[in-house]
Amino acid sequence: MAKPAQRQRLRTTLSIIAVCLFPIVFYYMSPYLIIMGATEGLIAGDALFFAGLFLTSLVTGRAFCGWLCPAGATQELCSRVNSRQFNGGKRNLIKYLIWVPWMAIVVLMFLHAGGVKGISPLYQTWNGISVQNLPSLIMFAAIAGSIALFALVAGKRAACHTICWMAPFMIAGTKIKVALGLPSLHLTADKTRCIGCKQCTSNCPMSLNVTEMVQKGDMANSECILCATCVDICPQNAIQFTLGRSKQTP
Ligand code: SF4
Ligand code: SF4
DSSP states (O other): OOOHHHHHHHHHHHHHHHHHHHHHHHGGOOOTTHHHHHTTTEEHHHHHHHHHHHHHHHHHHHHHHTTTTTHHHHHHHHTOOOOOOOOOOGGGGGGHHHHHHHHHHHHHHHHHSSSSSSEEETTBTTBBOOOOHHHHHHHEEEHHHHHHHHHHHHHHHHHHHHHSSHHHHHHHHHHHHHHHHOOEEEEEEEEEGGOOOHHHHHHTOOOOOOHHHHHHTOOOOOTTTOOOOHHHHOOTTEEEEEEOOOOOOO
Protein backbone atom coordinates (compact mmCIF):
# COMPACT_ATOMS: atom_id res chain seq x y z
CA MET A 1 0.00 0.00 0.00
CA ALA A 2 1.39 3.44 -1.02
CA LYS A 3 2.27 5.93 1.73
CA PRO A 4 -0.08 8.98 1.88
CA ALA A 5 2.40 11.52 0.46
CA GLN A 6 3.50 9.12 -2.29
CA ARG A 7 -0.10 8.37 -3.25
CA GLN A 8 -1.04 12.04 -3.58
CA ARG A 9 2.21 12.74 -5.48
CA LEU A 10 1.24 9.95 -7.86
CA ARG A 11 -2.23 11.48 -8.25
CA THR A 12 -0.73 14.91 -9.00
CA THR A 13 1.65 13.37 -11.57
CA LEU A 14 -1.21 11.48 -13.26
CA SER A 15 -3.28 14.69 -13.27
CA ILE A 16 -0.51 16.62 -15.04
CA ILE A 17 -0.09 13.81 -17.61
CA ALA A 18 -3.88 13.75 -18.15
CA VAL A 19 -3.98 17.51 -18.79
CA CYS A 20 -1.10 17.19 -21.29
CA LEU A 21 -2.93 14.38 -23.11
CA PHE A 22 -6.24 16.24 -23.16
CA PRO A 23 -5.88 17.53 -26.77
CA ILE A 24 -5.13 13.99 -27.94
CA VAL A 25 -7.93 12.15 -26.13
CA PHE A 26 -10.54 14.92 -26.28
CA TYR A 27 -12.76 13.21 -28.91
CA TYR A 28 -12.96 9.99 -26.88
CA MET A 29 -14.79 11.96 -24.19
CA SER A 30 -16.94 13.96 -26.57
CA PRO A 31 -20.73 14.08 -26.06
CA TYR A 32 -21.11 15.05 -29.73
CA LEU A 33 -19.18 12.37 -31.63
CA ILE A 34 -21.33 9.59 -30.20
CA ILE A 35 -24.34 11.31 -31.82
CA MET A 36 -22.55 11.86 -35.13
CA GLY A 37 -21.51 8.21 -35.17
CA ALA A 38 -25.07 7.12 -34.33
CA THR A 39 -26.45 9.04 -37.34
CA GLU A 40 -24.32 6.70 -39.50
CA GLY A 41 -25.09 3.64 -37.40
CA LEU A 42 -21.51 3.61 -36.09
CA ILE A 43 -20.34 3.05 -32.54
CA ALA A 44 -17.65 5.73 -32.25
CA GLY A 45 -14.60 5.71 -29.96
CA ASP A 46 -16.32 7.84 -27.34
CA ALA A 47 -19.23 5.37 -27.10
CA LEU A 48 -16.71 2.59 -26.44
CA PHE A 49 -15.00 4.78 -23.86
CA PHE A 50 -18.27 5.54 -22.03
CA ALA A 51 -19.07 1.82 -21.97
CA GLY A 52 -15.60 1.23 -20.50
CA LEU A 53 -16.22 3.85 -17.82
CA PHE A 54 -19.44 2.12 -16.81
CA LEU A 55 -17.82 -1.33 -16.68
CA THR A 56 -14.74 -0.22 -14.73
CA SER A 57 -16.92 1.70 -12.27
CA LEU A 58 -18.38 -1.66 -11.18
CA VAL A 59 -15.00 -2.18 -9.50
CA THR A 60 -13.41 1.24 -9.15
CA GLY A 61 -16.43 3.54 -8.73
CA ARG A 62 -15.60 7.08 -9.82
CA ALA A 63 -11.84 6.65 -9.36
CA PHE A 64 -11.36 7.61 -13.04
CA CYS A 65 -12.62 11.12 -12.14
CA GLY A 66 -10.15 11.43 -9.29
CA TRP A 67 -7.09 9.94 -10.93
CA LEU A 68 -7.21 10.06 -14.73
CA CYS A 69 -9.85 12.43 -16.11
CA PRO A 70 -8.24 15.35 -18.01
CA ALA A 71 -11.26 17.58 -17.38
CA GLY A 72 -11.22 16.79 -13.66
CA ALA A 73 -7.47 17.33 -13.52
CA THR A 74 -7.82 20.68 -15.31
CA GLN A 75 -10.32 21.80 -12.68
CA GLU A 76 -8.15 20.54 -9.87
CA LEU A 77 -5.23 22.61 -11.17
CA CYS A 78 -7.62 25.60 -11.23
CA SER A 79 -8.47 24.94 -7.58
CA ARG A 80 -4.93 26.07 -6.77
CA VAL A 81 -6.17 29.53 -7.83
CA ASN A 82 -9.74 29.32 -6.47
CA SER A 83 -10.07 26.71 -3.73
CA ARG A 84 -13.59 27.76 -2.77
CA GLN A 85 -15.87 24.84 -1.91
CA PHE A 86 -18.59 24.12 -4.46
CA ASN A 87 -21.50 22.63 -2.59
CA GLY A 88 -23.46 21.04 -5.41
CA GLY A 89 -26.73 20.32 -3.60
CA LYS A 90 -29.60 20.24 -6.07
CA ARG A 91 -27.25 21.48 -8.81
CA ASN A 92 -25.73 17.97 -8.77
CA LEU A 93 -28.94 16.88 -10.53
CA ILE A 94 -28.24 19.01 -13.63
CA LYS A 95 -25.94 16.35 -15.05
CA TYR A 96 -28.81 13.83 -15.10
CA LEU A 97 -31.02 16.37 -16.88
CA ILE A 98 -28.29 16.55 -19.53
CA TRP A 99 -27.57 12.81 -19.61
CA VAL A 100 -31.13 11.48 -20.10
CA PRO A 101 -32.08 13.49 -23.24
CA TRP A 102 -28.55 13.06 -24.61
CA MET A 103 -28.80 9.26 -24.36
CA ALA A 104 -32.31 9.40 -25.82
CA ILE A 105 -30.95 11.31 -28.85
CA VAL A 106 -28.19 8.70 -29.31
CA VAL A 107 -30.73 5.85 -29.28
CA LEU A 108 -33.06 7.72 -31.68
CA MET A 109 -30.18 8.38 -34.07
CA PHE A 110 -29.25 4.70 -34.12
CA LEU A 111 -32.88 3.76 -34.76
CA HIS A 112 -33.09 6.34 -37.55
CA ALA A 113 -29.90 4.92 -39.09
CA GLY A 114 -31.40 1.43 -39.08
CA GLY A 115 -29.47 0.08 -36.10
CA VAL A 116 -25.79 -0.53 -35.42
CA LYS A 117 -23.84 -1.07 -38.64
CA GLY A 118 -20.30 -1.08 -37.34
CA ILE A 119 -17.71 0.01 -34.80
CA SER A 120 -15.32 2.88 -35.51
CA PRO A 121 -12.93 3.36 -32.56
CA LEU A 122 -10.97 6.16 -34.28
CA TYR A 123 -14.06 7.92 -35.65
CA GLN A 124 -13.33 11.52 -36.76
CA THR A 125 -9.77 11.44 -35.35
CA TRP A 126 -6.51 11.73 -37.25
CA ASN A 127 -4.72 8.42 -36.58
CA GLY A 128 -6.35 8.42 -33.15
CA ILE A 129 -5.45 12.05 -32.35
CA SER A 130 -8.34 14.40 -31.58
CA VAL A 131 -6.98 17.90 -32.15
CA GLN A 132 -5.74 17.77 -35.74
CA ASN A 133 -6.68 21.06 -37.40
CA LEU A 134 -7.78 24.60 -36.61
CA PRO A 135 -11.53 23.86 -36.15
CA SER A 136 -10.81 20.98 -33.73
CA LEU A 137 -8.27 23.17 -31.90
CA ILE A 138 -10.85 25.95 -31.54
CA MET A 139 -13.47 23.48 -30.27
CA PHE A 140 -11.00 21.98 -27.80
CA ALA A 141 -9.92 25.41 -26.53
CA ALA A 142 -13.55 26.51 -26.12
CA ILE A 143 -14.61 23.42 -24.15
CA ALA A 144 -11.47 22.99 -22.02
CA GLY A 145 -11.39 26.75 -21.43
CA SER A 146 -15.05 26.79 -20.35
CA ILE A 147 -14.50 23.94 -17.90
CA ALA A 148 -11.47 25.72 -16.43
CA LEU A 149 -13.28 29.05 -16.26
CA PHE A 150 -16.25 27.44 -14.50
CA ALA A 151 -13.94 26.04 -11.81
CA LEU A 152 -12.10 29.35 -11.51
CA VAL A 153 -15.36 31.27 -11.00
CA ALA A 154 -17.64 28.80 -9.18
CA GLY A 155 -15.20 26.71 -7.16
CA LYS A 156 -13.70 23.27 -6.83
CA ARG A 157 -14.67 20.82 -9.61
CA ALA A 158 -17.89 22.71 -10.33
CA ALA A 159 -18.23 21.06 -13.76
CA CYS A 160 -17.89 17.55 -12.26
CA HIS A 161 -20.87 18.26 -10.02
CA THR A 162 -23.13 19.88 -12.58
CA ILE A 163 -22.48 19.35 -16.27
CA CYS A 164 -20.30 16.25 -16.59
CA TRP A 165 -22.04 13.92 -19.04
CA MET A 166 -19.67 11.06 -18.13
CA ALA A 167 -20.32 11.02 -14.37
CA PRO A 168 -23.78 9.36 -14.60
CA PHE A 169 -22.24 6.28 -16.27
CA MET A 170 -19.93 5.83 -13.27
CA ILE A 171 -22.55 6.76 -10.69
CA ALA A 172 -24.82 4.06 -12.17
CA GLY A 173 -21.96 1.55 -12.01
CA THR A 174 -21.17 2.56 -8.43
CA LYS A 175 -24.77 2.11 -7.31
CA ILE A 176 -24.97 -1.29 -9.01
CA LYS A 177 -21.71 -2.51 -7.43
CA VAL A 178 -22.88 -1.46 -3.96
CA ALA A 179 -26.38 -2.93 -4.46
CA LEU A 180 -24.93 -6.25 -5.65
CA GLY A 181 -22.21 -6.25 -2.98
CA LEU A 182 -19.48 -6.63 -5.61
CA PRO A 183 -15.88 -6.52 -4.32
CA SER A 184 -14.74 -3.01 -5.18
CA LEU A 185 -12.71 0.02 -4.22
CA HIS A 186 -14.44 2.10 -1.55
CA LEU A 187 -13.91 4.12 1.61
CA THR A 188 -14.47 2.90 5.15
CA ALA A 189 -14.27 4.94 8.34
CA ASP A 190 -13.82 4.37 12.05
CA LYS A 191 -15.75 7.19 13.70
CA THR A 192 -14.29 6.40 17.12
CA ARG A 193 -10.92 7.68 15.87
CA CYS A 194 -12.31 10.98 14.51
CA ILE A 195 -11.48 14.12 16.50
CA GLY A 196 -13.61 16.41 14.32
CA CYS A 197 -10.71 18.48 12.96
CA LYS A 198 -12.51 18.73 9.56
CA GLN A 199 -9.29 18.55 7.54
CA CYS A 200 -10.92 15.87 5.40
CA THR A 201 -13.86 18.15 4.62
CA SER A 202 -11.83 21.25 3.85
CA ASN A 203 -9.48 19.33 1.53
CA CYS A 204 -12.04 17.18 -0.33
CA PRO A 205 -11.81 18.18 -4.02
CA MET A 206 -15.53 17.42 -4.39
CA SER A 207 -16.40 19.66 -1.40
CA LEU A 208 -18.12 16.80 0.43
CA ASN A 209 -18.80 17.01 4.15
CA VAL A 210 -16.48 14.09 4.81
CA THR A 211 -16.45 14.68 8.58
CA GLU A 212 -20.21 14.17 8.66
CA MET A 213 -19.90 11.05 6.49
CA VAL A 214 -17.33 9.65 8.95
CA GLN A 215 -19.48 10.47 11.96
CA LYS A 216 -22.56 8.90 10.34
CA GLY A 217 -20.48 5.86 9.44
CA ASP A 218 -21.64 6.03 5.81
CA MET A 219 -18.88 6.82 3.32
CA ALA A 220 -20.98 6.04 0.22
CA ASN A 221 -21.58 9.24 -1.72
CA SER A 222 -22.26 9.37 -5.44
CA GLU A 223 -20.11 12.51 -5.74
CA CYS A 224 -17.06 10.82 -4.18
CA ILE A 225 -14.30 10.36 -6.77
CA LEU A 226 -12.17 8.05 -4.60
CA CYS A 227 -9.19 10.41 -4.77
CA ALA A 228 -8.07 9.33 -1.27
CA THR A 229 -7.26 12.90 -0.24
CA CYS A 230 -9.32 12.47 2.94
CA VAL A 231 -7.62 9.14 3.65
CA ASP A 232 -4.18 10.66 3.29
CA ILE A 233 -4.80 13.88 5.17
CA CYS A 234 -6.58 12.48 8.24
CA PRO A 235 -4.21 12.76 11.23
CA GLN A 236 -6.06 9.95 13.02
CA ASN A 237 -6.14 7.39 10.19
CA ALA A 238 -9.89 7.36 10.66
CA ILE A 239 -10.57 6.80 6.93
CA GLN A 240 -9.34 3.85 4.90
CA PHE A 241 -9.15 3.04 1.21
CA THR A 242 -10.41 -0.53 0.92
CA LEU A 243 -10.77 -3.14 -1.80
CA GLY A 244 -13.51 -5.57 -0.91
CA ARG A 245 -17.26 -5.86 -0.45
CA SER A 246 -18.94 -2.65 0.66
CA LYS A 247 -21.53 -2.95 3.42
CA GLN A 248 -22.80 0.55 2.77
CA THR A 249 -26.17 1.49 1.35
CA PRO A 250 -26.16 2.52 -2.34
S1 SF4 B 1 -9.56 14.47 9.11
FE1 SF4 B 1 -9.88 12.55 10.27
S2 SF4 B 1 -10.01 13.23 12.42
FE2 SF4 B 1 -10.25 15.07 11.17
S3 SF4 B 1 -12.50 15.25 10.91
FE3 SF4 B 1 -11.77 14.08 9.16
S4 SF4 B 1 -11.98 11.93 9.79
FE4 SF4 B 1 -12.12 13.17 11.64
S1 SF4 C 1 -14.66 11.89 0.21
FE1 SF4 C 1 -12.42 11.54 0.22
S2 SF4 C 1 -12.05 10.15 -1.51
FE2 SF4 C 1 -14.11 11.04 -1.79
S3 SF4 C 1 -13.80 12.83 -3.08
FE3 SF4 C 1 -13.70 13.56 -0.98
S4 SF4 C 1 -11.52 13.49 -0.42
FE4 SF4 C 1 -11.78 12.24 -2.30
